[in-house]
Amino acid sequence: MAKTDGRRSAFVLSAILLAAAMLAGVLTGPAAIGVGDLTRALVQPLLSSEHLPGWQAVVIWQVRLPRVLIAAMVGAALAVSGAVLQGLFRNPLASPSVLGVASGASLGAVLAIFFGLAATEVWALPLFAFCGALLTLFAVYGIATRGGHTPVATLLLAGIAAGAFNVAMSSFVLALALENWDVGKSIVYWTMGGLEGRTWDHVLLLAPFLVGGLVLTMVYPRDLDALLLGEAQAASVGVDVARTRLVLLLVTALLTAAAVAVAGGIGFVGLVVPHMVRLLAGPHHRRLLPLSALMGALVLVTADLALRTWFAANEIPLGVVTAALGAPFFLFLLLRQRGLMSL
Amino acid sequence: MVDQPMRAPLLQVRGLGKDFGRGPVLDAIDLDLGPGAMVGLVGPNGAGKTTLLSLLMGLQRPTRGEVRVAGRALQSLSRRRLARTIALVPQDLEIGFAFGVREVVAMGRYPHLGRFQAPGSADLDAVQQAMVATGVDALSDRTIDTLSGGERQRVLIARAVAQQTPVVLLDEVTANLDLSHQLEVLGLARAMAADGRLVVAAMHDLALASRYCDRLLLLGQGRLRADGPVGAVLTPDHLLRFFGVEASIDMAPGGGLVITPRLPGDGAAPPGA
Numbered sequence: 001m002a003k004t005d006g007r008r009s010a011f012v013l014s015a016i017l018l019a020a021a022m023l024a025g026v027l028t029g030p031a032a033i034g035v036g037d038l039t040r041a042l043v044q045p046l047l048s049s050e051h052l053p054g055w056q057a058v059v060i061w062q063v064r065l066p067r068v069l070i071a072a073m074v075g076a077a078l079a080v081s082g083a084v085l086q087g088l089f090r091n092p093l094a095s096p097s098v099l100g101v102a103s104g105a106s107l108g109a110v111l112a113i114f115f116g117l118a119a120t121e122v123w124a125l126p127l128f129a130f131c132g133a134l135l136t137l138f139a140v141y142g143i144a145t146r147g148g149h150t151p152v153a154t155l156l157l158a159g160i161a162a163g164a165f166n167v168a169m170s171s172f173v174l175a176l177a178l179e180n181w182d183v184g185k186s187i188v189y190w191t192m193g194g195l196e197g198r199t200w201d202h203v204l205l206l207a208p209f210l211v212g213g214l215v216l217t218m219v220y221p222r223d224l225d226a227l228l229l230g231e232a233q234a235a236s237v238g239v240d241v242a243r244t245r246l247v248l249l250l251v252t253a254l255l256t257a258a259a260v261a262v263a264g265g266i267g268f269v270g271l272v273v274p275h276m277v278r279l280l281a282g283p284h285h286r287r288l289l290p291l292s293a294l295m296g297a298l299v300l301v302t303a304d305l306a307l308r309t310w311f312a313a314n315e316i317p318l319g320v321v322t323a324a325l326g327a328p329f330f331l332f333l334l335l336r337q338r339g340l341m342s343l
Numbered sequence: 344m345v346d347q348p349m350r351a352p353l354l355q356v357r358g359l360g361k362d363f364g365r366g367p368v369l370d371a372i373d374l375d376l377g378p379g380a381m382v383g384l385v386g387p388n389g390a391g392k393t394t395l396l397s398l399l400m401g402l403q404r405p406t407r408g409e410v411r412v413a414g415r416a417l418q419s420l421s422r423r424r425l426a427r428t429i430a431l432v433p434q435d436l437e438i439g440f441a442f443g444v445r446e447v448v449a450m451g452r453y454p455h456l457g458r459f460q461a462p463g464s465a466d467l468d469a470v471q472q473a474m475v476a477t478g479v480d481a482l483s484d485r486t487i488d489t490l491s492g493g494e495r496q497r498v499l500i501a502r503a504v505a506q507q508t509p510v511v512l513l514d515e516v517t518a519n520l521d522l523s524h525q526l527e528v529l530g531l532a533r534a535m536a537a538d539g540r541l542v543v544a545a546m547h548d549l550a551l552a553s554r555y556c557d558r559l560l561l562l563g564q565g566r567l568r569a570d571g572p573v574g575a576v577l578t579p580d581h582l583l584r585f586f587g588v589e590a591s592i593d594m595a596p597g598g599g600l601v602i603t604p605r606l607p608g609d610g611a612a613p614p615g616a
Contacts, residue, residue: 092439222458226450228440232402232433233499237506238426238454283440 010281014294018072021301025068028308031059062199070198070262071304071318072297073210075269077259079296081252082270083277083288084217087224088248089152095271096256099140099155099249100162101133102267105260106191107166107173108132113186114173126205126261133257136162141249150245152231193264193319195304202262209258214293216251220244221285228283266319268326269296275333353378353510353541354399358408361394368394369565372408376543378509381536383556384545385576387586390562392545393434396512399543400431412510426454429510430503434518435496441486444498448474451505473505476531478524492519500528504535511535513544517551529555553577554599561585573600 027033033056041057078096085094096102108128109118117124140162144154170191178184223244226234231241259266273296274288281287303321311321356374360367369391376382384392397403399410401417410417412428420428430451438447451473452466462470474480477497487495496519503511513532517525525548533555536542546552552559552573559576561569563585569576577600582588589605 090439219458222453225442225446226453228442229438229447229450229499230433230436232397232400232431233436235402235422236400236426236429236431237450237502238423240422278441283442284446 010291011294014291014298018294018298018301021298021305022068022072025071025301025305026060026064028305029059029064030312031056033059066200066203067195067198067304068301069203070195070206071301073203073206074259074263074266075296075298075300076293077206077210077213077255077296078266078270079273079292079299080214080217080289081255083274083285083292084224084248084252086274087227087285088245089156090228090230092275093271096252097163097267097270099159099253100136100166101253101256102260102265103163103166103170104136105129105133105257106265107170109190109261109264110170110173110187113190114177114183122201129261130257132166133253133260136166137249137253150242189315189317190264192317193266193322194317195263198262206258206262209254213251213255217248217289220248221289224285264317264319266300266322268322268330269299272326272329272333273299352376353413355411356399356408359398359405359410360407361398361403362406367565369398372567374560374567374570376541378541379536379539380558381533381542381544381556383552383559384543384562385549385552385559386562391565392562393514395562396431396514396543396545400429400512401425423454426506428508429512430506430508431512432500432503432514432516434515435492436499438487438495441488444479444485444487444490445470445474445483447487447498448479448501448505451502454506469507470505473501476504477501478527493521493524496520497524497528504531510541510543513542515545515547517546517548525551549577549602550599554595554597577602
């Protein structure tokens with residue numbers, strides 16, 4: 001059927017584009033590295049273990065590959081979180097930042113930098129970020145739940161309140177930190193999001209959460225579809241609304257926390273990518289979730305690529321690029337929606 | 344009016360009550376509902392009709408009392424088990440996502456499918472039959488966010504029909520429909536009841552309720568004020584006490600009742616039919 005073919009080709013196309021973008025990502029950078037160098041770097045370890053790697057291989061393996069992989073994984077994690085939250089809240093404006101989880105992770109990371117822990121221990125920052133994210137999620141869920149019921153509107157409001165609190169506290173810490181310019185600068189750059197200096201440690205940190213999170217969300221596509229008709233109707237067709245919502249909230253919190261812990265504050269990917277996917281492939285979560293992961297990866301890898309190609313001289317944070325691209329695109333979506341509705 | 348022989352209660356309600364912040368919305372509800380009947384739930388707005396249906400469906404937990412489904416406590420049934428027994432059609436739904444009509448109706452089959460099981464030919468047939476019976480097969484290529492309120496309502500009804508449950512709860516589903524569609528839907532409900540299902544329909548249109556239902560439940564201020572055949576429930580006395588309307592009631596030629604309210608300026612109303 002034409003429809004299925006079209007949607008399958010969306011998968012294939014995204015996968016191809018992603019591979020191309022990742023390839024370009026590895027080949028781009030201050031040090032000149034060509035396809036030949038890349039092939040050698042990938043193939044040599046397989047052929048002979050004694051051969052000493054050239055400097056190109058080191059750059060590829062230690063600097064570029066992790067960076068590109070992390071960009072892909074963070075993009076995927078944020079996009080899937082956004083897609084799940086938009087389904088859970090039946091609101092196309094929901095995103096990973098809506099529950100205050102991203103800002104909670106941010107606050108944790110900021111505290112780690114402020115107390116100097118991030119400089120000494122690689123695991124300190126991600127750990128603090130996780131704790132911040134989970135604490136915020138539990139607080140928000142706890143505030144919004146009474147007698148086993150968690151009304152969606154209350155959840156959203158509690159999330160907004162928690163987010164505001166987290167942002168205020170982060171700013172407070174930043175204000176204290178500015179006396180020591182290095183620490184302050186660290187915090188500011190981290191908050192704006194970026195992939196500088198990310199290593200395989202970060203990849204290993206993020207990978208289990210990404211894979212686990214994606215697998216878990218793929219257990220619930222039917223429930224998410226049913227939830228689009230509202231919680232009463234979803235329960236009416238047998239969905240365990242309370243449990244589904246709890247599991248999915250937890251999963252998105254973990255995905256978001258992992259992404260923020262590794263890459264800082266990167267916005268709009270979780271909001272805009274699911275929309276793009278819905279336009280291309282429809283709202284069915286069985287397609288929406290994996291396709292969002294692919295497109296999220298593609299978007300972030302491309303954004304990082306653009307950053308390193310055109311702004312290599314300045315240190316523009318990745319979060320700024322996604323915001324600069326994402327906000328106008330979001331506006332375009334809104335106007336398009338409004339235009340459609342007025343017809 | 345058909346004389347129903349006594350059958351085992353499919354839904355049994357004892358002492359059901361529900362409180363919200365300011366006090367009881369429902370209190371002391373006792374009901375026995377058996378298969379093969381179309382039961383109308385009537386009462387003024389705020390009387391608790393939607394709450395009662397919601398409790399029957401297990402969407403809310405009662406503050407007092409209990410609901411038993413085929414002899415088993417409602418709380419003890421899993422969501423899926425319950426969904427294979429009772430289907431609920433709500434009053435109206437805003438749906439902002441572009442789901443296809445057929446896909447929405449197909450959701451009615453979810454309780455019958457394993458989590459990763461694809462719908463089989465039996466499921467697809469059930470969906471098609473449901474769409475034909477509710478007249479939405481003409482809309483099968485549309486998406487639900489482009490439909491009018493009435494069309495959307497009929498799609499939701501089709502979804503409940505596709506669910507093939509012994510009990511179907513309808514919450515004021517005729518509110519947004521053209522008269523022809525109202526009659527279509529009520530005719531379908533009546534056919535389902537004749538087929539052995541229990542249909543409980545909250546209705547605001549008393550005349551239609553009297554025409555299509557065998558039995559009426561009158562809710563007033565959260566309590567069950569009357570339970571029985573149409574003529575025993577819709578009396579001028581009840582209309583005055585619970586709807587605040589003075590009216591005379593006559594039998595309509597084809598069945599059902601004609602309710603003639605007394606408007607200011609009319610002469611004195613005759614004392615009942």
